[in-house]
Amino acid sequence: MHELSIATSIIKSAEVELIENKAESIKEIFLEIGKLSGVEIASLTFVWELAAKGTALENSKVNIHEPEGFARCGECSTEYHLEKIFDVCPNCKSPFKEILKGKELKIIKLIID
Amino acid sequence: MCVTCGCSSDEGTVKFIGRNGKSSHHTHAHHFHTHDHGKHHHDHDKDHDHFHDHNHDHNHVHGREINLEKEILLKNDLLAERNRGYFDAKNIFAINMVSSPGSGKTSILERTIADLKNEISFSVIEGDQQTTNDADRIAAHNIPVLQINTGKGCHLDSEMISTAVKELAPKDGSIVVIENVGNLVCPSMFDLGENKRVVIISVTEGEDKPIKYPDMFYGSQICLINKIDLLPYLKFDVEKLKNYARTVNPTIEIFEVSATSGEGMDKWYSFLRSSLIK
Numbered sequence: 474m475h476e477l478s479i480a481t482s483i484i485k486s487a488e489v490e491l492i493e494n495k496a497e498s499i500k501e502i503f504l505e506i507g508k509l510s511g512v513e514i515a516s517l518t519f520v521w522e523l524a525a526k527g528t529a530l531e532n533s534k535v536n537i538h539e540p541e542g543f544a545r546c547g548e549c550s551t552e553y554h555l556e557k558i559f560d561v562c563p564n565c566k567s568p569f570k571e572i573l574k575g576k577e578l579k580i581i582k583l584i585i586d
Numbered sequence: 587m588c589v590t591c592g593c594s595s596d597e598g599t600v601k602f603i604g605r606n607g608k609s610s611h612h613t614h615a616h617h618f619h620t621h622d623h624g625k626h627h628h629d630h631d632k633d634h635d636h637f638h639d640h641n642h643d644h645n646h647v648h649g650r651e652i653n654l655e656k657e658i659l660l661k662n663d664l665l666a667e668r669n670r671g672y673f674d675a676k677n678i679f680a681i682n683m684v685s686s687p688g689s690g691k692t693s694i695l696e697r698t699i700a701d702l703k704n705e706i707s708f709s710v711i712e713g714d715q716q717t718t719n720d721a722d723r724i725a726a727h728n729i730p731v732l733q734i735n736t737g738k739g740c741h742l743d744s745e746m747i748s749t750a751v752k753e754l755a756p757k758d759g760s761i762v763v764i765e766n767v768g769n770l771v772c773p774s775m776f777d778l779g780e781n782k783r784v785v786i787i788s789v790t791e792g793e794d795k796p797i798k799y800p801d802m803f804y805g806s807q808i809c810l811i812n813k814i815d816l817l818p819y820l821k822f823d824v825e826k827l828k829n830y831a832r833t834v835n836p837t838i839e840i841f842e843v844s845a846t847s848g849e850g851m852d853k854w855y856s857f858l859r860s861s862l863i864k
Contacts, residue, residue: 490652
């Protein structure tokens with residue numbers, strides 16, 4: 474259940490920003506959590522309420538963008554969609570690849586007041 | 587306890603098991619957990635115009651936009667890099683052992699220490715949710731060992747390692763082994779600052795574990811296949827397992843070993859020796 478750690482980490486970072494910007498509240502938070510990041514959105518949503526309770530994010534709207542996985546083949550340079558982290562190149566079947574998208578785990582922005 | 591974790595305050599105690607096996611619990615009122623939770627709620631003391639504010643705000647939700655583009659695990663990753671720098675400076679080779687519970691992490695470690703302790707200095711950080719059982723097993727070999735009980739936490743993080751390493755004060759040119767909490771999912775996300783991540787799978791598990799838990803195999807550089815002495819009694823296809831592991835991570839280096847019979851351990855030892863020299 475590392476999603477609880479992730480949620481707590483997001484909340485702490487956001488609260489630091491809130492204080493640094495001398496703001497009163499966080500209206501919205503925008504997250505980018507790639508489909509290959511290892512974070513289950515359903516689990517994160519499940520623990521979010523608990524983790525956010527009593528914090529500056531208790532009533533904030535949470536927007537999550539989930540980039541799809543993309544890779545470039547290490548042998549033939551074909552770029553392809555990665556459903557699973559171990560998908561092989563559809564062109565040459567090589568497992569060697571550079572993951573271009575899908576591993577994101579970021580706080581993109583906050584709307585504060 | 588955790589840079590990132592939300593565990594409650596008294597669950598991340600670090601216990602130090604001394605060389606003689608006696609546990610001398612320095613009950614550090616560990617700052618692990620003492621990030622004052624109180625502060626968050628109570629920044630009220632400025633001006634108490636909450637209600638006033640609220641009335642204005644409804645409907646025209648302008649707000650200020652703060653662009654962050656910040657990694658969620660940034661704090662963990664930065665501290666992991668510091669740990670890595672510390673290991674580098676002291677010519678320490680640090681490994682992070684990960685696996686499901688029961689794959690034989692502690693047994694491999696015990697055997698390795700028993701066979702190599704006359705030529706290589708070891709120190710060990712044990713991670714478990716509860717008990718000092720694993721640390722006790724290692725302490726029996728007269729090796730400096732620290733047990734981290736994570737309480738409800740499911741993984742070790744770089745802050746725990748940073749604190750543990752200061753306590754252990756490993757020798758220059760030694761090997762630091764971090765035995766992570768038995769869990770094939772959560773520890774994969776947390777860089778501890780190790781030089782190599784070693785995933786262990788035993789032949790009593792399924793051959794398809796690498797594709798069932800791909801993140802862990804993707805993030806590891808070494809794979810130890812343990813309990814190969816049991817192969818004659820099992821329907822287990824080692825080649826199939828290796829193929830799955832290499833599909834997930836084509837550069838993973840695989841060693842087939844048995845901590846019980848000692849089979850295959852020589853190659854693992856050669857790997858450890860050569861990693862120290864680099």
